[in-house]
Amino acid sequence: MTTTTADAAPGSTAADAAYRHRTPRPVPHWWRDASLSLFWAILTFVVALWVAGGGIQELGTVSGALTSIGRLTGLVASALLLVQVFLMARVPWFEQAWGQDGLARTHRYVGFTSFTLLWAHLVLITLGYAAASPLGLWGTIVDFTLNYPGMLLAIAGTLALCMVVVTSVKRARRRLRYESWHLIHLYGYLGAGLALPHQLWTGQEFLSSRTATVFWWTLYAACAGAVLVFRLGVPAWRSLRAPLRVVAVAQEGPGVTSVVVGGPGVARLAARPGQFFQWRFLGGPGWSRANPYSLSAAPSGRELRFTAAHLGDGSTRLATLKPGTRVLVEGPYGRLHDGVRTRRKVLLMGAGIGITPMRALLEGLPQQPGDVTVVHRARSAEELVHCAELDTLAGQRGARYVTVLGSRLVGRDSWLPQSAAHLTDAQALAELVPDVAEHEVYVCGSDGWMTAARKAALACGVPAEHIHLERFSY
Incomplete structure (x- = not known):
């Protein structure tokens, strides 16, 4: 380990309180709690609509119970699918409250739950109708497919969602390039658009009352509007209003490139050190993928x-960008x-290319001598990205x-190198940081490395709310 050291400034609770007073949070903390409350309120209202539509009364017979529970699972699956779409619509208030890392994890859990309930809905509703029909199971399936409005669209949408879910499993993701995974994942919008309309046309709980109809159409409109406005409209408007262009491209080392972007739109973006953007570079292959x-x-x-490190087609292309590229x-x-x-002292931990937001934070954080410690992990000195700048x-x-x-380190999940195997x-x-429990901790690196670093910080007494991660694994 090598160290560049400044004289440490003594910490104090009063200093931490003074810092909190000077630096307001960008988003009130209760926004996160409010969004969770809204999520559960939507699911509760969905169940209430099922009850009001006679869902409980239908449980008296086998066919009625299967059909009614099938409807309930379909309703909850539909609500979760819409919530899932909304989570990744990049609505700024939710993104600032949760962060992309938190939203992506929640999106994944909600997505798998929604998919499971969707299949439960398909199986239960089919068995329920078949139990009460003289057509039998296969006859009921054929009848559903050919004679119910929107069912062919729903089948196509379900197949698209299956493709998205299968490629979202961790083992499958590891075998796919980011560009391929990203393209397949876009079919989730198509799947949602095709799978849900049949419920608006024929679903009992969708049509049972004016309240139910207004609720579901409002939910659909809110999700569609969020995607159109924040994923398409706002970025397009910003880019057209104040265009940005590549100013310079520099090789930082083997397989690592820095890109400088400038233009009249930079100031309007109001970026903070440590944040990230979704970037598209026009005029070449892959420009449509951010x-x-x-x-x-x-x-x-x-x-x-x-x-960026050259880890895929998109990042490898950065080295070939020309100044002036839009x-x-x-x-x-x-x-x-x-x-x-919210604390005066700060620990910045970065591994590999994950050191880049830490470098920006070191430059931009308000600090006094001794407030900030940077821990930079790499396999060799040649792989220390921006080492001279950090020093x-x-x-x-x-x-x-x-x-x-x-x-x-071999044999355990750790943030340490093999030479430190004798230490936990x-x-x-x-x-490295004896008073780490008094620090705000920022961590960025590979997924496993960040998990290990976070566990170490927690074991040293850092409260979970003072540890901040940003995961870029897809």
Whole structure:
């Protein structure tokens, strides 16, 4: 390990309180609680509509019970599918309250739950109708497919959703390039659009009352509007109103490229150090697919810089970009910024290319000498991205910069190299930062490395609400 050290400033509870008073949070904390309450209120209202539509009264017979429970699972699956779409619509208030990492995890859990309930709905409703029909099981399936409005669309939509869910399983994701996964994942919108309309046309709980009809159409309109406005409209409007272009491209090392973007629209984006954007570069292959890259320098108001490792077609293409290339952006996103900080002392932990938002934070965080410690993990000195810049900034800002080098520790999930195998993860962190429990902790790196680093911070006494991660694994 190597260290650049500044004189440490003593911490105090009064200093932390003064910092909290000076730096307001960008989004009130209760927004997250309010969004959770709204989520459960929607599901509760869906169940209430089922009850009001006679769902409980139908449980007296086998066919009635199967059909009624099938309707309930279909209703809840529909609501969850719409919530899932809304979560990834990049609505700024929800994104700032949860962060893309939190939204993506919730999106995944909600998605798998919705998919499971969707299949329960298909099986139960079919068995229920078959139990009361002289056509039998296969005759009922044929009757559903050919004679019920919207069923062919629903079948096509279900197949599209199956494709999305199968490729979202962790083992399958590992076998796919990001570009392929991203293209397949877009079929989720098609699946939602095709699978749900039959319920609006024929669903009993959708048509049983004016209240039910208004509720479901409002839910559909809100989700469709969020996607159209925040995923399409706002980025397009910003890019047309104040165009951005590539200013410079630099090779930072083997397989690592920095891109500087400038233009009149930079100041209007109001980006914070540590946040990321979804970037599209026009005029070449793959321009339609957005890729997430974190800022690797504090925004100047005139330019934005990000640094990316060549891990796929999109990131490899960065090295070939020419100055003047038109840029489309979505964002800024993420909670790795000073707005979530409530403590004076800060620990910035970055591994590999995950050091880039930490470098931007080191440059942009308000700090006094000794307030900030940077831990930079890499396999070798040659792979220390922005090492010279970090060393210089640490000296200028009075921060402490530590590099942790070596091949990955074998035999346990750890944030440490093999040379530190004699220490537990928490022991090593406590040796580097003895008062880490008093720090706000920011972590960025590979998924497994961040999980291990977070566990070490928790074991050292850092409260969970003071640990901030940003996961970019798809």
